[in-house]
Amino acid sequence: MPISRVGEKIATALQDQTVTQDEAKSIIDTATAEKKWTPELKAEVEAMLARPGTSFEGTAKADLQKFLASTPTQKDLADPAVLNKHTTNISWNPVQDGKLFVDGVNYDDVAQGYIGDCYLEGAMSAVAKSNPKAIEDAIKDNGDGTYTVRFFEAQGWNQPTKPVSVTVDGDLPSTSPGSTPYYAHARDSKELWPGLIEKAYAQWKGGYEAIGNGGDPGGMMTALTGKQGTYVANASLTADQVYEKIKTQATASRPMTASTFGEDQEAKYTNTGVHAWHVYTVLGAGEEGGQKYVELRNPWGFSEAGHDGKDDGIFKLPLADFMNLYQGTSFGG
């Protein structure tokens, strides 16, 4: 195991069995500059303080003891493997001053990163819209730099789901410390919950490659809420029936996502602002000026149909266009 930078400073300080104030300051500065102050690093400094025969000049010992007492450690757990194509340009970095939730949970917090898991992001946003408390209840801050995310594992139709807890640390994948996480993140760069849920899901399923190649948005909503839902193809209902179903389900606070057709039908999406091969969050349905619409959100957090004055990914689509551009809707339980 390679010696840490803190360990190097300690070794230098102990060469003459005496730790000077400057050496103590150097150890503290090095520790502060570490990406993460872990229990293992703390143990190295504690061992030095307890080492027989070592003397400390001036306030060196007190300074080190004060630093240890005032600096909480953060555990560093093994992270899930990133996508194969990102192994060389991504590292794991803590989000400085990151908070699990900033101003509570909001469906508009979610922003998909450079990974093909729109089914997961769309579902997260849908659950945040219909039942934000379900998201809050799903994540526990363990107070040691780790978070435990509770999912539900489906056991089959009409069978009770089984809770599964996955603990991850707070590091998120990014190209450099301080940059926006490369995969799921929140609009507010300090808010952690979207990135942590995605990370824990990747940890559960075997890495980002395992979750980053499509999936079932309905199954993802079940994983987040423990309740089974259903999928309804637009082709199986009339436009008015689809409208009424979405409206009713929105009133009942059920999470919903809608999927577009595959890339082979890309042409029909030209100049629509809607993307093929994608999952959107369904926010609801309504009527304006005698025209029925479905309100949707792109999990990217931008890129939308129409011109409502802000490109936040949230848009109202005429019902006829929804029937034409979307293949069906997943209704969560």
Next chain:
Amino acid sequence: MAFDLAKAVRDAAPNASIPVPAGTYPATLVIEKPLSLVAMGRVVLDAGGRASVARIATKDGLVRLAGFIIAGGDSPEGGGGVAVLAGAAELLECTFRYNKAPVNGGGGLWATGNSQVTVTRCRFEGNTGRQGGAILVDEVASLKLSDSTVIQNAAVLGGGLKVREGATATIHGCTIADNKVVGDAAMGSALHLSGSTTRTPTVSLSHCIVSERAEGPACLFNGSPHPGKLTLTRNLLPPWCKALGGDNLFAEAKFTLQGTEPYQLQPDSPALGAAAEDGFPKGAKDLSGRARHSATAKPALGAFSLVR
């Protein structure tokens, strides 16, 4: 008056048998009771790219589809051709052709939940899905696939079949060939297994032929971090598979690659007569409906027992 298939399904009493007259039917069926649908001649069920051709979810009993060409299905949920979400289903002598599941997977067939699906003498050809071009077996579902071909399907993970979570697949007497995986993560052109920290998929492959252009995990993927339980018994596998050992054969399959049945065997194929003594039960038939056993030779491996 034209036969209204959707109405026939809707109105049928549980456990009814519905003969479907020859013809092509636009079909996005939802089957929620035990039923038997039987093709009377050449019957094409075509979803026209709008949804799954059939979506099956029953509490009890068996849904049986026999003799259909299932085409043009397209479902983001999964199972462009047929999605079995719950209950037992039997698919007999069906052809799954050009179905898609671009968001999730199982272009031809998606068996999920705790469903139990038996597939006998079926053909999966040219289907595509994100995971499992022809077939995705998911959650704790079980699949028995026998005397069938899985040919020229494509996906990102598992061009032919993908088995994930705690699902089980028993594959016997099948030919899995010329499937493809595409994309950055492309793995498992024939078969892809992946579990999680809480569940492990189980796959048994016996008396089959696997013949793919890709090698290694790009052909058969059962890798880290959560591999499944994969048992390979008496199959004809590509030469690079030798390291897998067991009582498998390792050689080129030697298909005829001609005519209407291009995956029949040439007279010098190593698959001929290579079945174990008890590999197929007495009276067993191959994909073309011919007897597996003859007076002069042991049965062959793969979907087709006899030479062209």
